[in-house]
Amino acid sequence: MKRWRRDIAVIVLFVGAILILTTSSDSGVLLNFLMMALYATLLAQAWNILGGFGGQFSFGHALFFGTGAYIQSIAQMQWGLGAWAALPLALLGAAMVGIFVGALSFRYGLKGSYFALVTLAFAEVFRILALSVNFTGAGVGLMLPLKESLANMQFGSPRGYVYLILVFVVLALLISCWLRHSRFGAYLQAIRDNEDAARALGVNPFGIKLGAIALSAALMGAGGAFYVQVFHYIDPGLAFGPHTSVEALVAAIVGGMGTLWGPVLGAFLLHGLSDITRNLFGQLPGINMIIYGLVLVLIVTFMPRGIAGLSATLRARLGGRNG
Amino acid sequence: MFDSAILIPSLLNGITTGAVYALIALGLTLIYGVLHIINFAHGAGLMLALYGVYLLKERLGIDPYLALPVMVVGMFLLGYCLQRLVINRASHGKDENILLVTLGLSIIMENAALLAFQSDTRSIETPYTLATVTIGPAMIAVPKLVAFAGALVVSAILVWLIQATDLGRAIRAVAREKQGAKLMGIHVDHVYAISFGIGLACLGAAACFLLPAYYVNPQVGNGFVLVAFTIVVLGGMGSFTGALLGGLLIGVVESLGGLYLGESLGQIGIFGIFILVLLFRPQGLFGARS
Numbered sequence: 227m228k229r230w231r232r233d234i235a236v237i238v239l240f241v242g243a244i245l246i247l248t249t250s251s252d253s254g255v256l257l258n259f260l261m262m263a264l265y266a267t268l269l270a271q272a273w274n275i276l277g278g279f280g281g282q283f284s285f286g287h288a289l290f291f292g293t294g295a296y297i298q299s300i301a302q303m304q305w306g307l308g309a310w311a312a313l314p315l316a317l318l319g320a321a322m323v324g325i326f327v328g329a330l331s332f333r334y335g336l337k338g339s340y341f342a343l344v345t346l347a348f349a350e351v352f353r354i355l356a357l358s359v360n361f362t363g364a365g366v367g368l369m370l371p372l373k374e375s376l377a378n379m380q381f382g383s384p385r386g387y388v389y390l391i392l393v394f395v396v397l398a399l400l401i402s403c404w405l406r407h408s409r410f411g412a413y414l415q416a417i418r419d420n421e422d423a424a425r426a427l428g429v430n431p432f433g434i435k436l437g438a439i440a441l442s443a444a445l446m447g448a449g450g451a452f453y454v455q456v457f458h459y460i461d462p463g464l465a466f467g468p469h470t471s472v473e474a475l476v477a478a479i480v481g482g483m484g485t486l487w488g489p490v491l492g493a494f495l496l497h498g499l500s501d502i503t504r505n506l507f508g509q510l511p512g513i514n515m516i517i518y519g520l521v522l523v524l525i526v527t528f529m530p531r532g533i534a535g536l537s538a539t540l541r542a543r544l545g546g547r548n549g
Numbered sequence: 550m551f552d553s554a555i556l557i558p559s560l561l562n563g564i565t566t567g568a569v570y571a572l573i574a575l576g577l578t579l580i581y582g583v584l585h586i587i588n589f590a591h592g593a594g595l596m597l598a599l600y601g602v603y604l605l606k607e608r609l610g611i612d613p614y615l616a617l618p619v620m621v622v623g624m625f626l627l628g629y630c631l632q633r634l635v636i637n638r639a640s641h642g643k644d645e646n647i648l649l650v651t652l653g654l655s656i657i658m659e660n661a662a663l664l665a666f667q668s669d670t671r672s673i674e675t676p677y678t679l680a681t682v683t684i685g686p687a688m689i690a691v692p693k694l695v696a697f698a699g700a701l702v703v704s705a706i707l708v709w710l711i712q713a714t715d716l717g718r719a720i721r722a723v724a725r726e727k728q729g730a731k732l733m734g735i736h737v738d739h740v741y742a743i744s745f746g747i748g749l750a751c752l753g754a755a756a757c758f759l760l761p762a763y764y765v766n767p768q769v770g771n772g773f774v775l776v777a778f779t780i781v782v783l784g785g786m787g788s789f790t791g792a793l794l795g796g797l798l799i800g801v802v803e804s805l806g807g808l809y810l811g812e813s814l815g816q817i818g819i820f821g822i823f824i825l826v827l828l829f830r831p832q833g834l835f836g837a838r839s
Binding site: 283285330331334336338339340342343344346347348350351354355357358468472475476479510511512513514515516518519520522523526527530 | 587589638639641645648649650652654655656657659662664667668767778779813814816820823824827828829831
């Protein structure tokens with residue numbers, strides 16, 4: 227109970243700090259940075275629920291991102307719904323795709339590399355389907371009409387978007403906090419550490435993992451919905467291409483898998499890093515992703531627990547135990 | 550719908566493409582069979598090899614087929630160094646780490662190519678690029694026929710290398726029983742790196758056969774990586790026969806899928822097979838259940 231309270235207190239501090247920065251500054255650069263870093267945080271947190279707490283490494287999380295993005299666009303453009311009414315559908319749709327993929331994969335016991343590959347394949351199937359059918363606008367994509375108002379979830383300045391994404395991030399933080407301290411979370415982490423042992427103790431791995439992938443996918447879907455509200459455009463490559471999957475997993479791993487603050491740290495650090503390189507090298511194509519790749523390799527090699535686990539890694543190294 | 554004048558050329562086309570797929574998959578399955586790791590950077594490796602062939606042709610005027618020894622040796626060295634210096638150090642004995650490191654490597658390679666060559670699609674021109682031969686009702690492009698024959702020859706050499714040489718025996722020993730091999734005086738890290746090198750050398754050869762009838766851009770590996778994984782999973786992880794037959798089968802599926810469903814939707818046939826095999830028969834058609 228005490229640890230619960232400490233986590234919540236830090237979350238309140240974090241939200242307070244973001245709010246103070248957002249309300250006190252009129253700097254477009256700062257607001258844009260906050261918006262994109264929080265957006266990256268959400269993706270990383272979503273991946274972390276399944277990958278970090280659950281140990282199921284997905285290489286195709288763009289699948290859920292793209293589903294959310296398309297539902298958010300299609301509900302507004304073709305079903306005549308408002309942006310706020312579309313949002314729960316986007317989350318729900320992404321969660322259902324997550325349950326579908328999870329039910330298939332976990333039912334047949336896919337783990338480790340196999341699970342990573344099957345998620346990647348599903349994302350690719352969805353990308354090709356989105357290219358081939360009409361209601362997604364095929365290769366042309368969907369352009370959301372620009373209508374700035376609160377009712378349309380479109381804001382004139384990045385400030386409104388910062389508030390919106392902050393809500394999602396706090397939701398994800400609360401879910402992660404719940405995973406750290408609840409029975410469900412304990413089961414999930416037990417399955418990650420040793421599935422057979424967990425099953426022997428009466429845990430139902432299938433149901434728990436399914437719950438985790440549904441939560442993870444719904445948050446990823448929220449990320450997709452946010453993306454179209456900000457950029458007003460989605461196409462099959464943006465939605466289901468590998469870029470988003472990579473962004474989500476690298477930030478979570480760099481920050482520290484299975485921790486509350488790791489994804490936040492990782493996302494802010496990587497976004498800061500990519501902003502700095504953009505200032506240094508200009509808009510060179512690919513340089514951002516090269517840095518993501520390099521950081522991933524270096525972190526896995528030298529800091530397998532990520533930034534949040536740095537002290538544990540150092541202790542293990544200095545103590546002579548195998549880190 | 551089943552007109553043989555369309556069907557047979559399509560089948561032959563599929564088989565010739567499939568042979569190159571098989572060669573790519575052989576490299577992947579060798580790496581999996583020996584190191585028990587999934588080399589996620591396999592597609593990016595092929596992309597680098599294709600750029601290698603492209604540069605040799607455009608800058609030095611070396612014909613792709615003559616570039617074969619250069620590419621095979623070059624890719625072998627790249628693979629050896631990557632495994633020895635990067636992947637082995639990062640693994641900490643965990644499969645997940647290797648998956649992530651090879652993913653990281655593939656991101657770096659792909660975007661380094663983007664930086665160096667922009668996203669333009671490039672191809673080369675050779676005297677035989679447009680040459681064709683007629684086989685029955687089908688016209689087959691000469692580069693595809695060469696690729697087919699070449700892929701089979703390289704595959705045969707690879708199988709001979711693994712089955713009949715001392716190096717192959719060492720590789721198989723390490724694959725089966727790492728500790729035992731170590732006790733027999735085999736340098737395990739060295740054998741690992743050699744296996745990884747051979748896996749990438751297959752890509753060097755495949756690139757030489759592929760480029761005269763194909764193209765290269767920084768994303769070109771993405772298309773191949775899932776195809777190669779499909780073949781390896783279909784044939785059974787670590788099985789050479791499986792990779793060969795799986796490659797031919799996938800080539801035919803892709804070609805027929807493209808014929809009946811259209812170019813982009815035809816690709817779904819491959820991923821459909823991939824997902825189904827992973828779910829229902831993860832040991833593959835030729836692999837033993839572990």
